[in-house]
Structure formats: structure tokens, C-alpha cells
Amino acid sequence: MSKIKAISCHKILNSRGDWTIETHVELDDGAVGIQAIPEGASKGEREAVSLPVDKSVHIVSTVIDDAIRGENPEDQEGIDRMLIEMDGTANKHHFGGNSLLSVSLAVASAVSNSKGIELYEYLSAQFYKKPFSKASLQFPTPVFNVLNGGKHAHNGLSFQEFMVIPSRAYSIDKAIEIGTNIYHSLKTKLIEEHLDVDVGDEGGFAPNNLTVPKALEFLKAAASEQYKPGKDVFFGMDVAAESFYSEGHYKIREENLELNDDKLIEYYEKLFKKFEIIYLEDPFYERDYQAWEAVYKKLGNNCMIVGDDLVVTNTKYLKKAIERKMINAVIVKPNQVGTLTETFDFVRMAQEAKMDIILSHRSGDTAEDTFIADLAVAVGAQFIKSGAPVRGERVAKYNRLLEILAINNPED
Ligand code: 2PG
Numbered sequence: 001m002s003k004i005k006a007i008s009c010h011k012i013l014n015s016r017g018d019w020t021i022e023t024h025v026e027l028d029d030g031a032v033g034i035q036a037i038p039e040g041a042s043k044g045e046r047e048a049v050s051l052p053v054d055k056s057v058h059i060v061s062t063v064i065d066d067a068i069r070g071e072n073p074e075d076q077e078g079i080d081r082m083l084i085e086m087d088g089t090a091n092k093h094h095f096g097g098n099s100l101l102s103v104s105l106a107v108a109s110a111v112s113n114s115k116g117i118e119l120y121e122y123l124s125a126q127f128y129k130k131p132f133s134k135a136s137l138q139f140p141t142p143v144f145n146v147l148n149g150g151k152h153a154h155n156g157l158s159f160q161e162f163m164v165i166p167s168r169a170y171s172i173d174k175a176i177e178i179g180t181n182i183y184h185s186l187k188t189k190l191i192e193e194h195l196d197v198d199v200g201d202e203g204g205f206a207p208n209n210l211t212v213p214k215a216l217e218f219l220k221a222a223a224s225e226q227y228k229p230g231k232d233v234f235f236g237m238d239v240a241a242e243s244f245y246s247e248g249h250y251k252i253r254e255e256n257l258e259l260n261d262d263k264l265i266e267y268y269e270k271l272f273k274k275f276e277i278i279y280l281e282d283p284f285y286e287r288d289y290q291a292w293e294a295v296y297k298k299l300g301n302n303c304m305i306v307g308d309d310l311v312v313t314n315t316k317y318l319k320k321a322i323e324r325k326m327i328n329a330v331i332v333k334p335n336q337v338g339t340l341t342e343t344f345d346f347v348r349m350a351q352e353a354k355m356d357i358i359l360s361h362r363s364g365d366t367a368e369d370t371f372i373a374d375l376a377v378a379v380g381a382q383f384i385k386s387g388a389p390v391r392g393e394r395v396a397k398y399n400r401l402l403e404i405l406a407i408n409n410p411e412d
């Protein structure tokens with residue numbers, strides 16, 4: 001059995017032109033695992049802390065390298081527990097969630113390379129504790145973020161993401177084709193209305209002078225060019241409500257609205273009457289628990305109420321959300337928690353509670369990193385969020401899914 005031979009780390013740029021880290025884990029049989037780390041802009045308050053890049057590079061290549069060198073890389077859980085204990089803090093601020101995660105994921109990649117198997121196969125075996133079975137292979141449906149606002153654009157649009165979601169009945173390649181066709185139709189519609197088609201952090205268009213209802217109208221018009229909303233395609237929003245919350249109110253400035261919890265629910269209900277919305281992420285600030293319970297009660301029957309900042313890929317907060325019936329779907333972002341093992345624990349808890357799983361990128365991401373695509377396939381996630389079907393760091397994840405499809409359905 002091979003052992004971990006060396007760990008090194010250096011800085012690279014992410015899609016926002018910010019520094020991030022890339023870690024290399026080398027095994028003594030020569031196999032290498034490489035992992036770059038993404039970074040959010042609209043972060044949950046309780047996410048694992050990212051340390052400044054120079055500090056992380058130093059910690060990974062000295063302290064962590066010393067501690068993990070010689071360990072058995074197949075003992076993912078053991079290694080992750082060591083990392084967690086070495087850090088010793090609840091939010092990983094000592095060593096940094098970014099440092100720990102880069103090592104944790106790179107170890108898994110190194111083992112899959114050493115074994116000569118695909119990463120999703122190895123992750124699936126780790127997750128289910130039994131060999132990967134091709135028969136159970138299930139692809140996530142992409143949730144395409146085609147209009148950007150909030151902290152991902154500077155266009156005065158309060159809500160962060162407006163998404164088109166192909167029906168789950170479509171295969172992954174067809175779903176990607178649908179998302180791409182709608183993206184192109186949307187571009188034409190925006191140009192026709194003399195709106196600009198510059199893009200935000202996740203590749204969605206980010207014109208000025210949009211309101212939330214107007215954005216949804218554009219989405220619906222673009223989708224209706226070739227598809228039937230409510231049958232072929234649906235809509236979703238990541239409200240990221242924390243970014244316009246202040247002292248008990250939600251300020252939707254572009255419409256001169258200042259809404260309390262009840263009024264914001266009414267606002268959502270109005271939108272639900274007009275548009276085929278099946279996905280509502282972070283509709284309230286992450287500590288506004290009563291509002292979460294209320295929105296789940298009102299809209300949760302026909303819609304995914306998705307917790308992102310609310311649960312930050314952490315079982316502690318998910319447990320509370322389950323007990324208090326606040327959500328029926330979760331975002332999974334490994335860098336919110338800091339290790340693969342904790343990510344698996346979170347996914348397991350969500351699946352036991354019959355929640356839908358959405359694997360997610362971050363707004364600052366890299367084309368080098370496609371781990372979430374493999375992870376989504378490995379755990380049988382229903383959905384994946386990787387932005388619009390443009391820009392290298394966004395399409396890298398969709399392209400990896402297409403590669404996994406090709407591996408499993410060769411056209412010889
Ligand atoms: C989100 C994410 C990804 P960020 O809020 O869901 O879309 O954004 O990475 O900025 O937190």
C-alpha cells in the first residue's frame with residue numbers, strides 16, 4: 001500500500017483575479033493529486049475561515065506536510081480527523097478551511113490516480129463504503145445561473161442569482177444543451193431591449209436597470225423561445241437575502257421596497273403565481289429562523305427551499321434546520337466546512353432527511369478544479385450549480401460531467 005510522500009502548496013489566481021492556493025499531494029508510487037480552492041463573495045457567517053493565501057501556503061507545505069507525510073492516503077477519514085484535530089477550532093481559523101480542504105481533496109485525487117480509477121468511482125466507494133456500481137450512476141441536473149445581481153454584479157439588482165433549470169427527465173447532455181440555448185436566447189432578448197450583456201462573476205448577464213420581476217420575465221421569455229416553462233424547464237433564484245437585510249427588514253432598493261418577513265413572503269408568493277419557480281435559495285437572512293419556517297410552510301410543498309448560508313455544509317446547523325422544518329434541499333460546498341469527511345457527513349444527514357442535494361461551485365473559482373462534478377456523481381446529487389454555461393471556470397464542471405457521460409457510454 002502506498003503512503004503519502006510529500007505535500008506542497010503554491011498560490012494561483014482565481015476567476016476574480018484573487019489569489020488562492022493549489023496543493024499537490026504526492027504518493028510514494030508517484031501518483032499525484034492536485035487541488036485548487038474556490039472562494040465565495042456572499043459567504044455565510046458560520047463558514048470555515050479562509051486564511052490569507054501566503055499563510056495557507058506556509059501551513060500546508062510545512063506543518064501539514066510534516067504531520068501527514070507517511071500516512072496511508074486511503075484512510076481519508078483518519079487523515080481528515082487529524083487535520084480537524086490539528087486545527088482545533090470550530091471554524092478552522094487556526095489553519096484555515098482553505099488549507100485543510102486542499103489537502104483533504106488532493107489526498108482523495110491522489111488515491112484515485114494511484115488506483116487508476118476515475119475520481120467519482122473512488123469517491124463513491126468512500127461515500128457508500130462499497131465498490132462503485134455503474135448501474136447506480138446518476139447525473140445531477142445543472143441549475144444555470146444566467147442573470148447575476150447581488151454581490152456578484154454591481155448592477156443594483158438585489159437578488160443574487162436567476163436560474164434556469166431543465167426538467168430532471170432530460171439526460172445531462174440534453175440538459176446542458178437546453179441551458180446553453182436559453183442563455184443565447186436571453187442574450188438576444190437583452191440586446192433587443194438595449195440592455196447590456198456584460199457578465200457577472202458567474203457568467204450570467206448583469207445589466208443595469210433590472211428588477212426582480214423583470215429579470216424573471218426575461219428568463220421566461222428566453223426559455224419560451226424553444227421550450228415550455230413548467231414542463232421542459234423551470235426557474236430558480238438564489239436570493240442571498242443576507243446581502244440586503246438590515247435590522248429586521250429586507251431592502252429591495254430598485255423597487256423602493258422595505259419588507260418585513262411577512263411582506264417578503266407575500267412578495268415571493270406573487271412571483272410564484274406568475275413564474276414556474278421550483279427553487280428558492282437563501283430566501284431569508286441565515287439567523288431569521290421564524291421566517292425560514294414560515295416560507296417553508298407556505299411554499300415548501302411545490303418548491304425546493306434551499307439552505308446555503310443557513311447550513312454552510314455543517315451538520316450542526318443542518319440538524320437544527322431539519323428539526324425546525326426550515327428547508328427541503330441543501331447546497332453542498334466543501335470549502336464551507338473544510339474536509340471531505342465532514343462534507344460526506346453533511347450529505348448523509350441531508351439524504352436521510354430526504355432532502356435534495358445541490359453540489360455548488362463558488363463565485364470565485366478556477367478552471368483547474370472540477371472536484372464538485374465528480375462529487376455530485378459520487379453521492380447521487382440531484383442538482384449541480386456551476387453558473388452560466390460560459391467562462392472556463394464555470395464550463396469546466398459541466399464539461400467534466402460530459403466527460404463522465406462519455407466514459408460510461410462510449411460510442412466505439
Ligand atoms: C452562492 C454562491 C455560489 P458565493 O451564494 O450560492 O453561487 O456564491 O460563492 O459568492 O458564496
Ligand code: MG
Binds near residue numbers: 331
Ligand atoms: Mg447561495
